[in-house]
Amino acid sequence: MQREYVRAGGASGYLYRPAAANPKSRTAILIMHYAMDYSELPICSVMAKHGYSVLCVANGSGTLDDKLVDVYAVMRYLRQRDDIDKIILWGHSGGATLLSAYQMIAENGVQVCQGADKIHRCPDYLNGMPKADGVIWADSNWGNATMTVLSLDPAVKQQNNGLNIQPKLNLYSAANGFNSQGNSNYSPDFIRRFQHAVAQRNQTLLNEAQNRLKRIEAGKGAFSDDEPFVVAGAGSVGPNNKMIVQDNRLLSRTRQAWPLVHPDGSETVQIIHSVRQPKAMSGLTARLEMGASDTTVRGWLTDNAIRLQPDFRYDGCGVYGVEWTSTYASTAGNVTQIRVPSLILGMTGNYEFLAAELLYNQSPAGDKQLAFIEGASHMYDTCTACESYAGQYGNTLNTLAAYADKWLQQRKF
Template identity: 40%
Template sequence: MTSLKSTRKLRALVAGFAATTALAPAAGFAQEAVTQTFVHLATGVPAVLYEPAEKGPKSGVAIMLMHSGGDYLSHVGCTELSQRGYSVLCANNSTSKTGRNSDLDIYQAISEVGKGVDYLRGHEGIEKVVLMGHSGGSGLFSAYQNIAENGVAACQTDALLIKCEGDKVAGLDPADGVMWLDPNYGMSVMALFSLDAGVADEATGMISDPALDPYNPDNGYKADGTTTYPPEFVERFQKAVGARSTRIIETLQHRLELIEAGHGLFADDEPFYVPGGMFVGFNNKLFSEDMSLLGRTAKPWPLIHPDGSVETMIVPTDRVARGSHMRTDEYIDGTMKSTVKRYLGAFAIRTTEDFAYGADFITGVDWHSSITTPIGNAEGITVPMLSMGMTAGWEYISAEMIYEHAASEDKSIAFVEGATHVYTPCAPCEETPGEFGDTVKTLFDHVDGWLGAQGRFL
């Protein structure tokens, strides 16, 4: 439990930044009776509409949830928000939900978000629509909102590795607000972070350099959860990741030229796989093992404690090491499987020679080269925005980065102490049982307060 002690020490070190506001614990809410209605938005695009049985002022505000590749028909946000009086549409796009197949067509998925927004706009009693992006949903929804607010020009810039086909995403209806509740850095950035830096031959996962293996004890890995990688290894690993990513992009661009010239393996697209490139889970991410990496915010922000008090401070992580192993030699769980166009559209992003990440920063990433980065998309989004991070998750600093890039004049940020990426209390992170309280309630009480603030949507 050394990492837990280190976290508490970090809290003490940053206490000088803190300004504490004593607040009463969040008031309990009377759970609304909720009805559920199946909705068929399009072929392969199912949804469930959660509505309070008795309509009130909040029910005119509809929240939409969808993930880039996950099954969100029964996400915790569906029940928590509908029980607080809101209408909630929880939908799936048409991608595979196994997590092992990366068949995401980002622009098709964006158009399917539009089906949900259109449905809500036409549903009786709905006056406002707010998108709730969790994890990979933040990349999908931020891309949707950026294009909806700024037109197809937003996905046809020269900075993008591949431009959209305008007819797929033309005429999208912007939502009235957006919420990023433990967003990730974007599907493309998560794929970048997940690359095995040591792959020597892109045709096979059987050859990888042990000197670049993050699970090799010789490189600083400790199976007991106390890993702190030597700075030399971190720098060498990150440089190798950036270099491999650049090589992959160059290969993709060459294949795209051949396809467009009629000399590809197929006329429309062709298969593409990346050994040691699966971005689901903890594969090859240094910060899933070393808590000093991406382990605190760069600036002081509101941290919501279990008792409801809010402390403005540099927010340290509460997460613990995940413990994993190299999966590069596995096709099913270790290899990213996509196509040339789909990988360029959703999973590739440019880096520069200074690509690196440390305790509270990421450098050398071209946020505008991928449409799936909420950090880049936030610069084109102007509607009211709420950005929240869960301190026991390993993506929580993205909430700060999105907030800093957001063009919205009405924008808010907060962090929930001890909450995991799926919003539940992190039991392995606790020093005492129940230390973090009911983090799901803490989160959605805060969301309710933001959504229900007079003059924003009501």
Template identity: 40%
Template sequence: MGGGVVGAYYQAQTPSAKSAIGIMVMHAEGDYLKFNACTELSERGFNVLCVNNSFSKNLATSGVDFEQFMIDAGKAVSYLKEQAGIKKVVLLGHSGGGAMLSAYQNIAENGLAACNGVEKIAPCSSEKLANLPKADGIILLDANYGLSTMTLLSLNPAILDENQPQKRDESLSLFKPQNGFSPTGATYTADFTQRFQQGISARMNRLIAQAQRRQAAIAKGEGLYKGNEPMIIADAHYLGMNNRFYSQDPRFLSRTEQEWDLLKADGSKVKQIIHTVRPAKNLKDRDGDFNTSALKTSVNSFLTTFAIRTDEKTFGYNQSGFTGVDWDSTQTSPISAVKGIRVPLLTMGMTGNWEFLAAEKIYQNAASQDKTLVFVEGASHLITPCKECENVAGEFGDTVKTTYDFIGDWLGRFH
């Protein structure tokens, strides 16, 4: 496809009405050439293009850039549309890929107006985003809240000076027993909860201000380099192993606000308040580690991809949602992007991890008149059964089959 964009094309074994539907799978920066959607959906009769964008697949480097992702995704959609027999193209974004592909479809449907408004911290600038090819539908498979929000939720508020990140306010440490931590899981105190959540909001706002100052200096020719410069942020990498607070204390972001359909192991579908079944995670202190915890990005990419505005006075989250977040301020929030998407939308949450709750918020904000929300009981973030969530071995059944059977049926609207 050019420019470092490569893919694996999984073709249906037997031509049928289903094989006229092409599924394009891409993650924000992970290697998805062998993701389970590739094989599972092709085995169900669909043609599936699984694509790696041009960013490094060494996830520790944090090399993703919003505008380049949009360009790379456009190449993949164009390639799939050109394949023999393809009549409809549906995007499938998992985790951070869901956040990015929802932004892609919003821009493809609405043009630059979707990304260059004054509400954005960093409005889009590339004319190459003006005519992105549209997809005919979109599947958000355990999509997270977006790279910017996951960065916010991975910040260590104990760091008060970005130039001296090893100097910390230990009263804001997740791993102090006096704050509610234990080696088997946390029950954080109300006081610590408030201070921690306000602390991450304050730190994100400081980082945005810092990046904007550096961007202004670069524009004046006073930067370290022309056009851009590195930005390394301690204890800020958005990958799951660095997601903080609610991973250690699973009372938070643990249930939906409303009743929704839950797919169970026996094939039944039950409407209820959806609860996570996840245990406490991320109980090892990784703070200060350069390779796994630091976000290694640039000034421009931080502002376009990883930054989001919050209100320090009102920001917080509880069992079922957030307050004080300006979802429209960032380019990488699916909760914002789906407001501009009109094609059929399926959003699915896996209850074996914390991303599941984003599916409800995405659905509640979606503009599409053909939108579906469903949850899979006991599925991990990677769609497989969550073994550590089980009380009885095998109680959640084959969550991969449950998930892709439902997706296969949902795709029936396109043939």
């Protein structure tokens, strides 16, 4: 295997390739995250060992719109190479938000994200982007905006103060069901009150951001272009995801039976259960770093805002009451407009695995496939903490790569 440094627009990373060119190496797989540097993500070299050209990059800073420009630059780079015929987008976690937004716009034009229903309308300069030939959503989440909702701390009394919280909504209080030694079995009443308060806070934040944007555009804001928008208890990286991390009964199983891929590559069709372990971590709401969303008014509306219905909730097998298409920072909304061949995969060692079932059901693609990798963590490595005995789940990175390779070969990519 070999790799070469690539820079395109604000994105940079490595193109991994097999040592000798072959028919499969004429297919490029593009892997990038929304915020993290994926230039050395292990799946990059593993897929290259299967014969593909794999471009793994880190993008620049800015909002979703800025990062879509980076994807555009990388896609142009790949399309201009005479040794690449087809391109597959590989979206993982929040990277699927970015790449699904790209593919949706590339397939349909900017009008798909400029409707009156959109909280933020995409700019005209995103028109004319080249589309990919297929997509792989491998442990995508529901979308960055939804992950913000799933991370909002409803106990916060003031939007920009992480120290003033309501005890009755404190997720980390033993009086409310928190268990620092294992799974937190929150009562149905607390879960209901917590989720309702999340929906209320989400609407309050949306209203505030929209009102402040109107003032900015009217020349009455604190600055002429944008304003700081600090939201306590709204950081959306993993440790901030709330309730679903502490109570493993939530988002724990699929509604329908789907293929479960075992370490030897065999499959059984069954209801898929998460094998994840509870993470009884303490809250980060009191902290600015990691705990808060430190953004701007425009940044919040572009990247974090989504509309919820009054009945917003989540239970053991789904998330409900989300207006998925109210923003294009929503993978579950974006896939409704993506029609290229789609492989959708969930990793059972995590809670985000369950987004795969929704993405599959939302997708209009004529060629779509859903499967789950047994015992894989969110980052694709084996969840050894989930095993009942050593080696139970094998090498899940290899299991995932072999399954993706088989899917690609069946479609002559």
